[in-house]
Amino acid sequence: MIRWNWAFIDRPAEMFDEAFAFWTAVSATTLSERSGRNKEFATLEPATGDPCLRAQAVGGPGGAHLDLDVDDLAAARRRATELGAELVADHDGWSLARSPAGIAFCLTTEDGTRVPEPVRGPGDTLSSIDQVCLDIPGSAFDAEARFWSELTGWDARAADLPEFVRLAVPDELPIRILLQRLADDGPAAAHLDIACSDPEAVAVWHESLGARRVRSGTSWLVMTDPTGGVYCLTSRSPRR
Numbered sequence: 001m002i003r004w005n006w007a008f009i010d011r012p013a014e015m016f017d018e019a020f021a022f023w024t025a026v027s028a029t030t031l032s033e034r035s036g037r038n039k040e041f042a043t044l045e046p047a048t049g050d051p052c053l054r055a056q057a058v059g060g061p062g063g064a065h066l067d068l069d070v071d072d073l074a075a076a077r078r079r080a081t082e083l084g085a086e087l088v089a090d091h092d093g094w095s096l097a098r099s100p101a102g103i104a105f106c107l108t109t110e111d112g113t114r115v116p117e118p119v120r121g122p123g124d125t126l127s128s129i130d131q132v133c134l135d136i137p138g139s140a141f142d143a144e145a146r147f148w149s150e151l152t153g154w155d156a157r158a159a160d161l162p163e164f165v166r167l168a169v170p171d172e173l174p175i176r177i178l179l180q181r182l183a184d185d186g187p188a189a190a191h192l193d194i195a196c197s198d199p200e201a202v203a204v205w206h207e208s209l210g211a212r213r214v215r216s217g218t219s220w221l222v223m224t225d226p227t228g229g230v231y232c233l234t235s236r237s238p239r240r
Contacts, residue, residue, distance in 0.1 A: 002152055004112040005175045006052050006067035007132050007192060013040070013057035015227040020044075020055050022209055022226050026194075027053060027129050028119040050112030052174035053129060062229055064190045066132050066177065067094075067106040068152070076107045083147050100147050101140040101188040115174045118195075118238040125201045128238035131176040131193035137185040144188075145179050152177075161218060171240060191229075193220070195236040202233050 011019035020042070024031050029044035029051075044053040054067070070076040077095050081087055084100040094108040118126040136144045145165050149156040155168040159178070167177040178193065196202040203213055203221050210226035220234040 001071045002068050002173070003071060004050075004052070004069040004110065005169070005173050006054055006069070006108075007129065007175045008054045008056050008065045008067060008106075009044075009192065009229075010056045010058045010062040010064060011225075011227055011229055012062055013059060016055070016057045018210075019062075019225060019227045019229065022211065023053075023055070025209055026119065026121075026127070026206060029053065031055065046116035049114040049116030049174075052112060052116065062227075064132055064192050064231075065104045065106070066175070066190070067108050069108050069110050069112075073107055073109050080107065080151055083150055084143075085147070085151070099144060099188075101136050101144040103134055103136075103144075103188045103190055112174070113172075115172070115240065121202060121205050123198070123201050123205075125205070126197040126238045127202050127233075128195045129192055130174065130195050130238070131178055131234075131236075133178045133180055133191050133193050133232065135180050135182055135189045135191065137182050137188060139185050140188070141179070141181040148177065148179065192231040193236075194231065194233050195238040196233050197238055199233040199235055206233070 009023055020031055027044055029046050032043040032045055034042045040057040042055040043051050045051055080097050085097045087097050089096040094106050096106050098104055118128040145156045156165050157168055159166045163181040165179045169176050199221050212224045214222040214224055220232045223231055
């Protein structure tokens, strides 16, 4: 059973401070003390609710990944490998794995109970960092969607556009999971999505903090943070 989930924001180690000056501002959080062997981890502590966002300093361009908090770590590891995941590393209380398409995720043993409130920004806008989008090569998409559905036990449901599938994440968990079918067979990846009451106004706010607008989609704006990390602003409601 998955009892809580987290979105990890992975950014280059040499740009960590710059990256998380931005991400703490747009999420109305404060950064915890850094932990880990190389001080690579930190938690974004919200003003309300329980934490569901974490920071990681990485040796590359970064991106995003999911952590799934489970009741039985050994059973979750077995299930993941039975479904085709590669177990990369085991640590006390958590395991790093890769999905069949190569998307990194962690199985962990923490938990939370209260989803943080949306952030109120300039102009009374509301926004919430509440989704990880898994970007999956077209040839691997169907198998990858089955993997995530079977691993989590959550149904994979058609979204409004044919290139997307949404996992039915329970309402009491903070991070939604969207799967996107890429038009090419490039490497699999993941990025954050931010639900916004007014994506255009939120984009202007983020730009004032150093973000850049890349392009517009059907109901979203593709952005990069001050370190070049890609994320999206969407027109989904930031309120549950």
